[in-house]
Amino acid sequence: MHAFNLGKVENIPLGSISRVDTLISEPIGVFLVHERMIESYLYARDHFLKPISQGGKMYPSHGSIFVAPFTDANIWTQTMAKARFWEQTLFYGVDLSPLFQDAMDEAFGQPVVGGFDYRLLMAEGIPFTFDFQTMSIDELKEFVIPFSWTMTYTGIIHGLASWFDITLGDRVLSTSPHLERTHWHQIRLIIKEPVAVNIGDVVHGNIHFKVNNMRSYDINLKIQMGNIVRTGKYLLHEQSYYFDAPNYQGDVTPEQMGLYENLSR
Numbered sequence: 165m166h167a168f169n170l171g172k173v174e175n176i177p178l179g180s181i182s183r184v185d186t187l188i189s190e191p192i193g194v195f196l197v198h199e200r201m202i203e204s205y206l207y208a209r210d211h212f213l214k215p216i217s218q219g220g221k222m223y224p225s226h227g228s229i230f231v232a233p234f235t236d237a238n239i240w241t242q243t244m245a246k247a248r249f250w251e252q253t254l255f256y257g258v259d260l261s262p263l264f265q266d267a268m269d270e271a272f273g274q275p276v277v278g279g280f281d282y283r284l285l286m287a288e289g290i291p292f293t294f295d296f297q298t299m300s301i302d303e304l305k306e307f308v309i310p311f312s313w314t315m316t317y318t319g320i321i322h323g324l325a326s327w328f329d330i331t332l333g334d335r336v337l338s339t340s341p342h343l344e345r346t347h348w349h350q351i352r353l354i355i356k357e358p359v360a361v362n363i364g365d366v367v368h369g370n371i372h373f374k375v376n377n378m379r380s381y382d383i384n385l386k387i388q389m390g391n392i393v394r395t396g397k398y399l400l401h402e403q404s405y406y407f408d409a410p411n412y413q414g415d416v417t418p419e420q421m422g423l424y425e426n427l428s429r
Contacts, residue, residue, distance in 0.1 A: 230289035
């Protein structure tokens with residue numbers, strides 16, 4: 165047994181301990197990767213874990229980020245209201261309007277953490293999986309999640325919703341909106357200009373993640389449908405929180421949430 169002061173795993177002297185059989189950690193943050201703790205987890209794998217090929221075990225071994233389009237006029241309106249304050253041209257004698265665009269960028273550039281009703285999703289979530297057993301630390305520094313959805317409803321896309329799963333041996337811990345809430349909740353990226361879509365429309369694009377010096381990520385989102393393109397820039401460490409989402413009870417029809425099915429027979 166060796167005793168070390170509390171600190172970063174990166175500060176443990178190399179060669180001071182024997183390789184271990186099992187690595188157990190909770191390196192997960194919002195959007196799976198916020199706080200960049202997975203990098204330390206992979207560092208520990210590389211320097212202190214017996215090789216996976218020789219029986220080394222990691223818990224968790226995998227993580228998957230799911231992304232899906234959502235509709236939610238309420239959260240979009242509340243976000244826009246934050247920026248509208250700065251449209252005033254005579255606030256106690258001061259013209260605030262030159263700051264309106266900056267206010268828009270800030271309000272819509274904050275990822276929103278909190279729960280939401282899964283019935284607000286307009287297509288199935290698409291997974292992007294990390295294999296913690298084999299991936300390199302550099303693969304976490306910058307990566308792109310591509311997506312392509314076929315719309316299952318007619319309605320308005322207000323942004324992108326996300327959640328994640330992690331694999332713990334033969335079990336999966338999920339933060340899906342279909343299941344009980346966890347303290348990680350879910351996260352949403354709201355776009356400034358919502359997009360109207362019909363059932364069957366194909367929407368595609370990608371999310372680009374790049375690490376920053378706030379132990380988080382700068383995020384660029386691109387959503388495209390035909391010639392219509394929407395983009396967004398977000399700072400993952402500048403999260404806002406939204407915990408008063410409507411809790412729809414009982415038999416709620418899609419149109420009560422602004423979604424419309426193809427009812428023709």
